Amino acid sequence: MNVGERHYRTIWLSDDKRSVEIIDQRWLPHEFRIERIGNVAGIATAIRDMWVRGAPLIGVTAAYGVAIQMTEDPSDEALDAVWETLHRTRPTAINLRWALDEMRRYLKPLAPGERAEAAYRRAAEIADEDVGLNRAIGENGLAIIKEIAAKKKPGETVNILTHCNAGWLATVDYGTATAPIYLATEAGIPVHVYVDETRPRNQGAQLTAWEMAGHGVPHTLIVDNAGGHLMQRGDIDMVIVGTDRTTANGDVCNKIGTYLKALAAADNDVPFYVALPSPTIDWTVADGLAEIPIEERSGDEVSLVWGRTAAGNIAQVRVSPDATPAANPAFDVTPARLVTGLITERGVAKASRAGLKAMFPERG
Numbered sequence: 001m002n003v004g005e006r007h008y009r010t011i012w013l014s015d016d017k018r019s020v021e022i023i024d025q026r027w028l029p030h031e032f033r034i035e036r037i038g039n040v041a042g043i044a045t046a047i048r049d050m051w052v053r054g055a056p057l058i059g060v061t062a063a064y065g066v067a068i069q070m071t072e073d074p075s076d077e078a079l080d081a082v083w084e085t086l087h088r089t090r091p092t093a094i095n096l097r098w099a100l101d102e103m104r105r106y107l108k109p110l111a112p113g114e115r116a117e118a119a120y121r122r123a124a125e126i127a128d129e130d131v132g133l134n135r136a137i138g139e140n141g142l143a144i145i146k147e148i149a150a151k152k153k154p155g156e157t158v159n160i161l162t163h164c165n166a167g168w169l170a171t172v173d174y175g176t177a178t179a180p181i182y183l184a185t186e187a188g189i190p191v192h193v194y195v196d197e198t199r200p201r202n203q204g205a206q207l208t209a210w211e212m213a214g215h216g217v218p219h220t221l222i223v224d225n226a227g228g229h230l231m232q233r234g235d236i237d238m239v240i241v242g243t244d245r246t247t248a249n250g251d252v253c254n255k256i257g258t259y260l261k262a263l264a265a266a267d268n269d270v271p272f273y274v275a276l277p278s279p280t281i282d283w284t285v286a287d288g289l290a291e292i293p294i295e296e297r298s299g300d301e302v303s304l305v306w307g308r309t310a311a312g313n314i315a316q317v318r319v320s321p322d323a324t325p326a327a328n329p330a331f332d333v334t335p336a337r338l339v340t341g342l343i344t345e346r347g348v349a350k351a352s353r354a355g356l357k358a359m360f361p362e363r364g
Ligand SMILES: CSC[C@H]1O[C@H](OP(=O)(O)O)[C@H](O)[C@@H]1O
Pocket: 053, 054, 055, 056, 163, 164, 165, 166, 167, 170, 171, 175, 176, 177, 203, 241, 242, 243, 244, 254, 255, 256, 330
């Protein structure tokens, strides 16, 4: 079975051609729920409440949200309004703004009567482009895994640590950080993945572990704080993560906890790679720490945890005292100096302005 056959596309146009269907990821791995969304408010809720999540998928979902809006009202005012409504759902992933900007650029010159059909066409193109970008990232990351495997004894396992979910569930298919892992598995290279649970929303425990199992990739779930210890013991050969926004200087904004993994990797000479498609690069920002807005989510996500009870019901339990306030910054910024390389669809770039400009000479 090739990689694509082991996954699902995470978003697709419904039969009525006026709505989209998505996998509501909040219920995974316990339930596989598909939701149909046919209005902008529903798209906004799905992004804000993380029914769908992951920078590329957020962007594609927003693109379809614009198409749904154009079906309802193709006016300039409606085009601007849907841009505003969806842009404010989540502030950090640059793919959201990139997709909304691209849709408005594409639709503005068209007569209102032409916009709905054009919007669905462009949204589908962006979705298909994402799959192609991620497949290419997979090929470029596979080369790195092969290099690491070649330095080990024949047949010895390559141990990879990943944080959060930058898998096919975070994109339209293949994923970014997981794409090289899937292709390495397909190529018969023995890989094993340490999956950070990734508190507080547990994208690793709920989503990445589910993806790994579904693809037959050997993996071990670990608490977020175990990664440094495993690196000290020499149990990790490489770290590969995704990103929600990478700056023109190579600073990497990603799920909270990524920075700590990068520090531990640097301290233990473990290569730390970031996989990203070029729409995740924010060429307008240089200093990630100073300029990237970090989403602050509800403290309830820290204090309350979803899971499945012994009786098989999905429930939420409180892990802290009722009166204890909780802070919940959803992302952090890893300085470029801690990044070994940026695995893009064009190749592995050095995490620097010069490195990204060399990879994308038309930008930068
Ligand atoms: C390939 S982007 C994946 C990226 O998005 C995740 O954030 P969230 O689950 O809050 O949308 C996380 O930062 C992943 O690395």
